[in-house]
Amino acid sequence: xxxxxxxxxxxxxxxxxxxxxxxxxxxxxxxxxxxxxxxxxxxxxxxxxxxxxxxxxxxxxxxxxxxxxxxxxxxxxxxxxxxxxxxxxxxxxxxxxxxxxxxxxxxxxxxxxxxxxxxxxxxxxxxxxxxxxxxxxxxxxxxxxxxxxxxxxxxxxxxxxxxxxxxxxxxxxxxxxxxxxxxxxxxxxxxxxxxxxxxxxxxxxxxxxxxxxxxxxxxx
Numbered sequence: 001x002x003x004x005x006x007x008x009x010x011x012x013x014x015x016x017x018x019x020x021x022x023x024x025x026x027x028x029x030x031x032x033x034x035x036x037x038x039x040x041x042x043x044x045x046x047x048x049x050x051x052x053x054x055x056x057x058x059x060x061x062x063x064x065x066x067x068x069x070x071x072x073x074x075x076x077x078x079x080x081x082x083x084x085x086x087x088x089x090x091x092x093x094x095x096x097x098x099x100x101x102x103x104x105x106x107x108x109x110x111x112x113x114x115x116x117x118x119x120x121x122x123x124x125x126x127x128x129x130x131x132x133x134x135x136x137x138x139x140x141x142x143x144x145x146x147x148x149x150x151x152x153x154x155x156x157x158x159x160x161x162x163x164x165x166x167x168x169x170x171x172x173x174x175x176x177x178x179x180x181x182x183x184x185x186x187x188x189x190x191x192x193x194x195x196x197x198x199x200x201x202x203x204x205x206x207x208x209x210x211x212x213x214x215x216x217x218x219x220x
Contacts (some may be wrong), residue, residue: 001158007146007175014172018051028087031172032057032133034125034143038075039196042083042188043181044144049085052140056080059094059128062101062121064203069096075195082192094128101202113200113208114152121202122151122159130163130171140172147176147185150200 018029031052035041041056048054058076063069073093080091104124108117126143133141142160146153153175164171176182189196199209 001154001161005154005157007153007157007173008178010173011175015051028053029139030055030137032092032129032136032138032141034059034129034141034145035076036060036125036143036145036201037072037197038079038192038194039185039189040144040147040176041076042079042192042194043147043185044176045080045083045085045089046184046188047176047181049087049089053088055090055092055138057092057094057129057132059125059132060201061096061098061124063096063201064098064206066096068197068201071195072197072201079192079194092132094132100124105202109204113150113205117204118152118200119155119159122156126156126159127163130160130167130169133169134167138169140170142172142174144176146174147181149177149182153177 022028029052031048031054033041033044033048033054033056035044035056035058045054045056056076058073060069060072063072077091080089083089101121101124104120105117108115108120111117122145125145129141129143141164143156145151146156157171157173157175160171160173188194199205
């Protein structure tokens with residue numbers, strides 16, 4: 001995939017098409033939105049709910065501890081109930097089987113953040129999102145992951161494009177960190193008092209976060 005593609009502009013063009021289609025009397029399209037957590041979902045739901053009926057799909061077997069997993073899905077559920085929206089927003093929880101993540105990253109465990117290990121994790125979650133979108137008849141699928149400055153939007157869109165072809169569901173190209181999306185997610189997190197974690201979710205990212213904090217304390 002061309003590294004110079006502006007994914008925000010691709011989304012803008014798609015939204016323009018949807019607006020024109022709606023003006024002609026077409027139904028609101030449905031979107032299966034993979035949600036990694038409530039803070040990242042906040043801006044994306046606020047942004048997209050005018051253009052889609054959205055189902056937030058919480059599929060994150062990468063999260064290493066079940067208590068952490070439950071806390072995050074509970075916060076997303078609360079956000080969906082409290083966030084004022086124009087159109088339908090629902091929550092669909094996927095299966096929580098950490099072994100699926102372990103299998104996906106086997107052999108890549110020692111690699112750091114933003115490595116091929118993360119790519120494999122993206123693949124795992126986006127493939128399941130595409131599969132469910134196809135199975136349940138959604139018009140589009142995408143993920144909130146690109147809102148994070150630590151996530152590779154080109155990788156995410158490359159993977160989404162591939163699974164779009166494989167499962168026959170249109171992928172909504174996105175780079176939600178654009179136009180201050182990440183900043184807005186922080187504002188919404190403060191407004192709704194959302195639990196914000198300081199690591200991605202897997203035990204490897206947690207260990208890396210803890211090492212960074214320990215080193216910072218040593219430096220002080």
